[in-house]
Amino acid sequence: MTPGEKRKLLKIFVKLYPHPRSELNFKTHYQLIVSVILSAQCTDKKVNQVTPVLFKKYSSFAELGKARLNTVEKIIRPINYYKTKSKNIIAMAKIVDQELKGKLPKKHEELQKLPGVGRKTANVVLVEMGKDALPVDTHVFRVSRRLGLAKGRNPDQVEDELKQEFKSEHWRNLHHWLIFHGRRVCKAQRPLCGECRLSDICPSAG
């Protein structure tokens, strides 16, 4: 994409999606990281259905860190990989409570040391903490490649390319915009190119 086309892309995204934000429901850093861990390979909608029950029973890192595994498994059973995720969120909460004084780290490398937290999860948490990060999920990966913003064959390569293409001040919004566009218009199976406002700058249009 040319610099002019990139400027146009950002302008269109601002108009299309004026409130770029996560579609996960959370109020605290505790709720944020638990929701993001649960959302791996699962829809935000499904996560939002189980977290109110989970957060009512365990309202902090300290409480979740002491939770019984089978009780957590029962609550988050509708979530993909609920057994592994149950173990991970309990172990993560225990570490944050006992070793980090109940405070979530604000650095990528420290977040990634926590159970269940990989590069993308750490990036999503940082975005929601207001840091400049650009997590690449399945929508960001697909839409940015279709738009010609990246050619990378894996999410890490695409993240590096997008970070080179755009100033850091745009990373957070771009992450949300590409997800919104991927969910609503540039769908995996049948992209709605005929309705897409980006079709005149998109090399994959049609």
Ligand code: SF4
């Ligand atoms: S024109 Fe089609 S392929 Fe390109 S971004 Fe829009 S929906 Fe996706």
